Amino acid sequence: MAPQRRPQYTQENIDQQLQQIHLLDPSSSSENLEQLGPIIKQIHANRQQEAYLRNLQALIATKDSEIEQICTDNYQEFISSASTLFTVKSYTNNLRDKITTLDESVSQVGRGLVEKKRTLLQSKKTAAKLDEAIDTLQACLKVLDVVNRIGELIKEGKYWSALRSLEDIQSLPSNSLSQTPFYQHLLSSLPSLRIQIQNAVTASMKQWLLEIRNVSGLVGKLALEAMDYRTRKWRSRREKDSMLRLSRVGSAVEMVIQERSDTNVLDSEKLKVDFTPLYQCIHIYATLDSIDDLRRSYQADRKAQSDLILPDPLPLASLVSLTQEICGFFIIESHVLQTTGNFRSEREIEELWEALVARLSSAVNASLVNETDPDSFLRVKECLIGFTTTLESYSYATQSLHSLILTLFEKYASLLEGQFSRRFDSIFLQDDHLPMQVTIPSERDSVLAVVWLDPSEQDALSKSGLPLSLPWSQGFFLCCQDIRNFIQKFYHFVDGVSQHHGNIDELLNKSLDKLLANHISDSISKCLSSTSTLSQVVQIVSNLEHFEVACSELERSLTSLRSTQRGGAIRLSSSSSFANTVIRALNRVTGLITSKLDDFFDLAEYDWTPQSREDTPSMYLYELINWLTTIVDSLVIKEIYKDEAYRGAVGYIAECLMNFMIGPDVPAMNENAISNILVDTEFLEGEMTRIGRGHLSSVFAELHSMASVVLNDAVQDFLVPQVRQTTYSVVRPKRLQTLLEKLSRYGSSRRDAQSRERGERRRKEADAVGRVFPGENR
Numbered sequence: 001m002a003p004q005r006r007p008q009y010t011q012e013n014i015d016q017q018l019q020q021i022h023l024l025d026p027s028s029s030s031e032n033l034e035q036l037g038p039i040i041k042q043i044h045a046n047r048q049q050e051a052y053l054r055n056l057q058a059l060i061a062t063k064d065s066e067i068e069q070i071c072t073d074n075y076q077e078f079i080s081s082a083s084t085l086f087t088v089k090s091y092t093n094n095l096r097d098k099i100t101t102l103d104e105s106v107s108q109v110g111r112g113l114v115e116k117k118r119t120l121l122q123s124k125k126t127a128a129k130l131d132e133a134i135d136t137l138q139a140c141l142k143v144l145d146v147v148n149r150i151g152e153l154i155k156e157g158k159y160w161s162a163l164r165s166l167e168d169i170q171s172l173p174s175n176s177l178s179q180t181p182f183y184q185h186l187l188s189s190l191p192s193l194r195i196q197i198q199n200a201v202t203a204s205m206k207q208w209l210l211e212i213r214n215v216s217g218l219v220g221k222l223a224l225e226a227m228d229y230r231t232r233k234w235r236s237r238r239e240k241d242s243m244l245r246l247s248r249v250g251s252a253v254e255m256v257i258q259e260r261s262d263t264n265v266l267d268s269e270k271l272k273v274d275f276t277p278l279y280q281c282i283h284i285y286a287t288l289d290s291i292d293d294l295r296r297s298y299q300a301d302r303k304a305q306s307d308l309i310l311p312d313p314l315p316l317a318s319l320v321s322l323t324q325e326i327c328g329f330f331i332i333e334s335h336v337l338q339t340t341g342n343f344r345s346e347r348e349i350e351e352l353w354e355a356l357v358a359r360l361s362s363a364v365n366a367s368l369v370n371e372t373d374p375d376s377f378l379r380v381k382e383c384l385i386g387f388t389t390t391l392e393s394y395s396y397a398t399q400s401l402h403s404l405i406l407t408l409f410e411k412y413a414s415l416l417e418g419q420f421s422r423r424f425d426s427i428f429l430q431d432d433h434l435p436m437q438v439t440i441p442s443e444r445d446s447v448l449a450v451v452w453l454d455p456s457e458q459d460a461l462s463k464s465g466l467p468l469s470l471p472w473s474q475g476f477f478l479c480c481q482d483i484r485n486f487i488q489k490f491y492h493f494v495d496g497v498s499q500h501h502g503n504i505d506e507l508l509n510k511s512l513d514k515l516l517a518n519h520i521s522d523s524i525s526k527c528l529s530s531t532s533t534l535s536q537v538v539q540i541v542s543n544l545e546h547f548e549v550a551c552s553e554l555e556r557s558l559t560s561l562r563s564t565q566r567g568g569a570i571r572l573s574s575s576s577s578f579a580n581t582v583i584r585a586l587n588r589v590t591g592l593i594t595s596k597l598d599d600f601f602d603l604a605e606y607d608w609t610p611q612s613r614e615d616t617p618s619m620y621l622y623e624l625i626n627w628l629t630t631i632v633d634s635l636v637i638k639e640i641y642k643d644e645a646y647r648g649a650v651g652y653i654a655e656c657l658m659n660f661m662i663g664p665d666v667p668a669m670n671e672n673a674i675s676n677i678l679v680d681t682e683f684l685e686g687e688m689t690r691i692g693r694g695h696l697s698s699v700f701a702e703l704h705s706m707a708s709v710v711l712n713d714a715v716q717d718f719l720v721p722q723v724r725q726t727t728y729s730v731v732r733p734k735r736l737q738t739l740l741e742k743l744s745r746y747g748s749s750r751r752d753a754q755s756r757e758r759g760e761r762r763r764k765e766a767d768a769v770g771r772v773f774p775g776e777n778r
Contacts, residue, residue, distance in 0.1 A: 159201045159284050163194070194288060201284045202294075206301070208277035212332055213305050215273060217321060219328030220390075222265040227390040266335055273332070275339065282343050291343070299348050302333070306356050314363035319380060323387040326356060334394045353396055361404045368411065374419060374489070377412035381405055381493055406503055412493050417511045420486045424479060424519040428527055431475030433536035433543075435636075439467040451480040452553035453546070471636065476543045479520055480550060486515065487558070508558070509570060516574035520547065521581045528581075528588045537592060538635045541585045544578050545638065551575035586641055590648030593631065597649060600624040601656050606676070608660075608669040609746055614676045617683035624653075625687045633691075646693050650684070654699040657681060661703070662738040668745040671711055678707045702730045710739060715765040719772055733773035740766035 154162050266273045285294040309325050311318075330353060337344045364380060371377065388401045438444040447470070448462055461470070470477075490511070494504050524540055531537050551572050558570040604620050632645045657677055660666055681704065685697040705728050709718050717723045718736065740762050747759015 154197055154200050159197050159204075159280060162197050163284060163287060198284065198288060198290065201281045202297075204277045205281040205298075208274075209301055209305070212273060213329075215271065216328035216332065217325040218271055219265055219273065219331055220324035220326065221328070222263075222268065222270060223327055223331055223390050224324060224386050226263045226265065227393065228386055231386075231389065265331065275336070278336065279340070282340055295343060298344075303352060303355075305329070306352050309356065310359050310363055312363065314367045316367050316376065316380065319364070319383050322360075323383055326360070327387055327390055329356075330391060330396060331394060334396075350397070354400070357400050361400065364404065365407065368408070372415060374412050374415040377408050377415065378489075378493055381408055381412070384408075409493055409504070410507060413490065413507050413511050416486065416489055417515060420482055420515060421519040423482050424515065425523055427475050427478045427482070428520075428523040431473055431478075431527075433473050433475070433527070433531065433539045435539065436470040436472060436474050436477055437467060438470060441466065444468060447477055450484065451477055451546070452550035452557070454549050454553075457549075472543050472546050473539050476546055479547075483512075483515070483550075483554070486511075505570060509572065512554075512570075513572055513574045516547070516551065516572065517577035521574065521577040525581050525584055528585055531588075532592065534589065534592045534631065534635075537585060537588050538637055541582060541589065541637050541641060544582045544585055548575050548578045548582070551578065582641075586644050587648075589635075589641075589645050590652070593628070593645060593649045594652040596627070596631075597624065597652055597656070600627075606660065606673065608666050608673045610670070610672045610676065613672045614679055617680045618676075621680055621683055625684070629687075629691055643693070643696075646688075647696055647699070650688065650693075650696045651699045653684060654681075654703060657700075658703050658735070661706070661742075662735045666742065668749065669742050670746045671743065674707050674710055674739075678704070678711075702732070702735075706731045706736055706739065709736060710743065715740070715769065719768060733769050737766050737769040737773075740769065 265271065281294060282291070285291045306329060309329065310322060314322070330349070333344070333349050333352070337346065337349060364384075368377065368380065384401060384405055388398045388405070392398050436447070438447060444462070444466065448458060451472070453461070461468070487508075490508060521544075524544060528537065528540060531540065551574060555570050555572050600620050600623065604618060606618070628646075628649055632642055632649070635642055635645065637645075657680065660677060661669070661674065681700050685694075685700060688694055688696045709715060709728060709731060714728075715736075718728050718731070724731075744759050744763035744766055747755050747757075747762055750756055750759065
């Protein structure tokens, strides 16, 4: 550890401290001498330091004098040694230069001797070779003739003969020529000749590839025509034999039963495709052990050709010719696979097939993305079905093509659905909702052949006399006609489709349900709100009834049709939509009837505070009942619907009579008025019984029971739970309270004490009912 350095004090520090000392403090009685101690110590320390520094400087001066003396004494010896070293170095450099000059002289002399020796030896070798060449020249002429012949064979296209000639040269017997450089050079040139043969046969195959590309379209066209003929012939046979309806072209049944001879589209009267260049190329490459190179080259060339088949974008007008070319391309590939052993692998062809089908699917979808005409989709489908069926016969996987057809079918069904939905909407806008008339047998038969009816109704109408008023309007007939057209167009698309039957059934279900529910049932429902003529509403009800029957008959018809096409059962859920619309239509009938009943009740003149009770009903009820029975009985609808119309009308009458008793229009009444309403009620019940609708009297049950509570002064009994539940269960307490309040207001308005007392009792009864049933609603 270094010693602690003593603090240094300068003269300036000491002067500052001396100036701060006051020996005599005016405020102190003693002298301030303590402050002088530190200052004196500082002065003493500084003097010691100065003495130390002076001694050190004297010592350094002494050492410097000694060093200077030593250097002065040895300077001359150092200079002498350095001069000697420089002299030695100069002698060494001169010696090295002399050695280098001598070495170069010796090398020049040696190179001259070696060159002369090499020239002499070369001259002797050249002379020996010339002698040997002269001796073997005649022997080489025959071999040269063979080589020349090989070139001619290549030009003539006789590649196998040229290759055999090369083998002959290579297998010549050993002789003096075999050891010559010429022969060795000839042997070394054989690979190049093989390459010439290989290049020539390759060029021949490339030319053949170009030619088959040009004829692929014709090959495909012939194959598609043959398949079309085969399909039409089998369809005709299926129509004659119901047992064959489930068998399609290409099935085992068709292949066994169909009497036909296979047509080889590659070798027919119209076209002959020569595969010799390919076979020859394969043979040459196999001999040269280069078959793998040929295989890769062939695959690359065919892939390039397949890539050029489809243009981008794809014009739909050229789809037929493009599918013909694709079909021909893969028919040729199938033939190559079957006739060339292991030259082609199934996987290589599958790769080309899958890639081209994927691009075809994308191109077709892109071309149809903005198409709105269903017939365009139908034409594309017809083209693809023949294409698919043809290539299935050559064992190509067509699942992706069937998926494409299903995708197109979904779009087609959507467009077809939109087309017919607009037609259905138009039909109901133009329908007059009047019975359809037929006057001649042919007209009647044509109508009955279109609509779906219950078999019994169909039989009855077919035997009816003419002219005939049919139980449906023009709208029902036109809808049935369009539904048949829709189904026909729908199945026209799937004709020939051998897969996805479940998807097709599901699409048909959805489309028909949507058309029937959204564009027929809903359209009829909209017509109801704008139709105010009762006869037209009744005709709508009749139409709806027949639509319900049509749904059931349509299900059976479609299920029978699908069973002949490997389809399943068709289940339409739209019949429930028609049932709901029937309910709305019946409510509309009731609404129109009740709106007319309002006119009768507007004419009703009741005295709500009569002095006596009537024994006969109100006069307006006679006219009301006469109108009601005439209108409802004349409705051309089912009896159950007539009963519903009566029920709605009688229920409305009951509500109107009840509203007289509890409604705000009548502020007060007496018991005589209630008795008169009861008389009217009994009259209505009697009329319902007279026309065979006695079961409808139950709608007056609450009115009867509530009037009984009031007229029999049985309010206290009503307040007893057991009695109320057994005798007055239909009476709503709030209504009874309101009626009692009206009776109370009448009594309180009278001047005689008895009436006022009775009014007060009714008020208390009303309060009692209100307290017992505070939460009841009217």
